[in-house]
Amino acid sequence: MTETYDYDLVVIGSGPSGRRAGVQAAKLGRSVLIIEKNTRVGGVCVHTGTIPSKTLRETVLNLTGWREQAFYGRAYRARKDITIADLNSRLRKTLDYEVDMLDHQFARNGIAVVHGTARFVDPHHITITMDKRVARTVSGDRIIIAVGTHPHRPANVPFDGTVVLDSDEMTSLARLPRSLTVIGGGVIGIEYATIFSALDVQVSVVEARDSILDFVDRGIIADFMHQLCDRGMRFRLGSRLDSITVADGQPVAVLADGGQIRSDILLYTGGRSGATDQLGLDACGLRADSRGRLQVDPKTFQTGIAHIYATGDVIGFPSLASTSLEQGRIAACHAFGQTVPPAPEFFPYGIYSVPEISTVGMTEEQAKEKSIPYECGIARFRETSRGHIAGMHSGMLKLVISLETHRLLGVHIVGESATELIHIGQAVLNFGGTFDYFIDATFNYPTLAEAYKIAALDAWNRIPRRRGNVEPPSPVAT
Ligand SMILES: Cc1cc2nc3c(=O)[nH]c(=O)nc-3n(C[C@H](O)[C@H](O)[C@H](O)COP(=O)(O)OP(=O)(O)OC[C@H]3O[C@@H](n4cnc5c(N)ncnc54)[C@H](O)[C@@H]3O)c2cc1C
Ligand SMILES: NC(=O)c1ccc[n+]([C@@H]2O[C@H](COP(=O)([O-])OP(=O)(O)OC[C@H]3O[C@@H](n4cnc5c(N)ncnc54)[C@H](O)[C@@H]3O)[C@@H](O)[C@H]2O)c1
Secondary structure (H helix, E strand, O other), X not given: OOOOOOEEEEEEOOOHHHHHHHHHXXXXXXXXXXXXXXXXXXXHHHHOOHHHHHHHHHXXXXXXXXXXXXXXXXXXXXXXXXXXXXXXXXXXXXXHHHHHHHHHHHHHOOOEEEEOEEEEOOOOEEEEEEOOEEEEEEEEEEEEEOOXXXXXXXXXXXXXXXXXXXXXXXXXXXXXXXXXXXXXXXXHHHHHHHHHHXXXXXXXXXXXXXXXXXXXXXHHHHHHHHHHHHOOOEEEEOOOEEEEEEEOOEEEEEEOOOOEEEOOEEEEOOOEEEOOOOOOHHHHOOOOOOOOOOOOOOOOOEOOOOOEEEOHHHHOOOOOHHHHHHHHHHHHHHHOOOOOOOOOOOOOEEEOOOOOEEEEEOOHHHHHHOOOOEEEEEEEHHHOHHHHHOOOOOOEEEEXXXXXXOEEXXXXXXXXXHHHHHHHHHHHHHOOOEOHHHHHOOOOOOOOXXXXXXXXXXXXXXXXXXXXXXXXXXXXXX
16 A cells, blocks of 8 residues: 655755755646745754855945945945944845745645754654644655754854854844954865955954865965965964964964964854754664765755655765755756756856855866866956946956867956856857857957957967867957
8 A cells, every 4th residue: 555645845944055956846737745844944054154255245245335445445445334233234125025935835836844953763754843842753765864964063162142152143243343353265265364354454364275265276275375464464374273262352263373362253164064964864863974965866956765865965075055956956856756867067156255256167286287288368357448437456267278179177266246157158068068158259348358369379379279170269369
């Protein structure tokens, strides 16, 4: 006899991957329940991660007049005396709007949402705990674990939510600090460090490795670091945090090399761990790794138990809202027998630092490591008319190109609109295009997108003529 379940699909977590999975299954005509332990839907993405940090960034750029400072000087301010209340009011409005949009999307698609903490009792049954008591037990034919992550909080960091904070707590600052120490030069650390530096907060970054953002092309990082150091940010690279003391209300970071940094607040961003601790995984036969992450089949997102899927940050790399959304969609399609084409090979990274960085495909270092003969083409934003108009002194775009096939291997951008511009390169890369597309195509004028053409022409000027079977593109004046 076939067992019947309360829902075709139960999703645990309402972040990007859970949300997209739920909506996809509903569109396929399936009954869906989403269980969310927070009082509002949206996950880390909406409440403490992506949206709050990007809203803070946009507010800071607007209120400081950052984009105008290239013309009018560093002393120029769109608004004097920026307070934490100024930053918070825009944040609240944006978050309310996001939650409202999600509530409406769930209602429109007939998705049931229950607030409470989910825990497996067996591979198909889940209890939902609210206010410390089990309010309900539900069953699902298929289950998707989309519980995301929480900040890693090591024992040697005395988090107090006031002066020693993790990134989830950065949205509830009581006042603007005059100085900030950031431990960890990963994406989260660098985004917050540069956003606060744009507010003229004195910022120090401590990173155990010899470089920040070590997955990004080194030429881009060299340009980025030059800009950050030029505006007074301090970096302690190759330095590991040993301990933290709090003296006169100020945290003092004590480094393993003996250095000490005192500041108004300290932000610890040394990675995140999968939020699997409350799931009762034993009851369904799954086990997480030491960082709380689950292993899945990378094509279907099935765990070792065929009807249980896991998507989003809980499965680890790449841990992006963008990729989490797609994972949710693919898992839901697979769960209900829909075949979806495999995702295109290349997806972009957008780092919303000030200035922005975005990257897709192979870095110059990776081309070298793989012994692929390559050439690079570089354009500076100040070489474009749009750059002149906006008073841009900085910003660059770098193309990595195969010498043998002329195919585009990677695009790397630092500067204004990098996270938008990258999609032009992503399309060419995923369609297997060559760099002459940029030379032959007509772009809007004046735009920053012209940097693609300038970089392609720069590469063309360096590429030895008539290599292999490939004709070089027709010469064009730069
Ligand atoms: C500071 C910061 C900035 C970021 N910026 C970007 C960015 O600019 N671009 C980008 O692409 N990505 C960014 N990310 C990453 C992005 O936020 C994550 O990749 C994305 O949120 C992961 O989505 P998810 O579906 O895995 O779950 P999450 O968004 O983590 O949500 C998981 C949900 O599950 C719920 N949950 C957990 N356990 C249970 C349980 N037992 N029962 C019920 N509910 C449960 C949680 O309450 C939460 O609501 C950022 C992350 C951080 C921390
Ligand atoms: N724009 C975006 O796409 C975006 C933004 C924010 C976060 N995220 C995602 O969130 C995830 C987590 O980001 P994260 O920055 O917390 O983690 P991370 O793992 O990327 O970086 C942590 C950094 O901290 C350093 N570190 C750890 N312990 C240290 C110590 N004791 N002393 C000095 N340095 C130390 C590590 O060497 C590492 O460079 C990432 O995987 C990222 O994909 C994405």
